[in-house]
Amino acid sequence: MTQQTDSEGRLRHLLTLDGLPLPQLRALLDRAQAIRDGDASDRALAGIAVCTLFFEPSTRTRLSFQRAAQRLGADVLGFDASTSSTTKGETALDTLKNIEAMGVRGFVVRHSGDGEVAALAAAAGPDTALVNAGDGRNAHPTQGLLDMLTLRQAKGADFSRLKVVIVGDVRHSRVARSDLHALRTLGAGEIRVCGPAALLPADGTLGGCVVSHDLDAAIEGVDAVMMLRLQRERMEEGLIDSLDDYHRDYGLDARRLRRAAGDAVVLHPGPMNRGVEIDDEVADGPQSLILQQVANGVAVRMAVLETLLA
Incomplete structure (x- = not known):
């Protein structure tokens, strides 16, 4: 993996949360929270050009990075692979x-290949900074950060008290991997992972997690439920029997959510497949923090760009 820090320990790129030291992770969360509270400079990146280099489709990540760079005063260049020389x-x-x-x-780079953003960072000039906006199944560090910021706002900074369950297609999810890296670093009390066996990785990703294939049992008493979408674009045929069967066994509805702690919160990185992994009454309900995640995404990405480029 490309070194993320320079010789003095400063963050040069953000490629993964795996191995990111706790003080640096907390510093990014603290800065993002300060930005959410109104402490942001609209000139921090004045005169600096930032390109959103996306080789895969995106809505929330791409637009929130563009919004973040604009709010910091950067010159923003958009890149559309479908109309480019690629x-x-x-x-x-x-x-x-x-x-x-x-x-x-x-x-800010999104790519379908695992490790491709790190390879680009290795070839970049010494004054260039790259942010991984999602590479294959590997990592999505700013999504992990905004998920942790959202959890911290709802539950406080002491993650050792938290029981968190991640539900769904973990095998194909870069978001799940970054969330797991961050939850471990922040010392989450109990991390549960639930999904059909065919959609859970067998490569050591789930080390230290309580793994279950029974959502009713896995959700019992948890403080936070992190739902994932079925990534059918990355999925080989036959990994699930049908969408109806998946919804029956792993869809989050109001009945299931009542098994969690009374003040449990629900997160989802989007895009949501309503009626598959999550029902409307939950996605739009009082325990949902999904739109708060989106709002936090701008602040987190401002904090990251400011840290790397200001």
């Missing part, structure tokens, strides 16, 4: 190096 055979590395040659210092 359709003519240009590689991601050549794309990055050409845009870098235009004087762009910050890149």
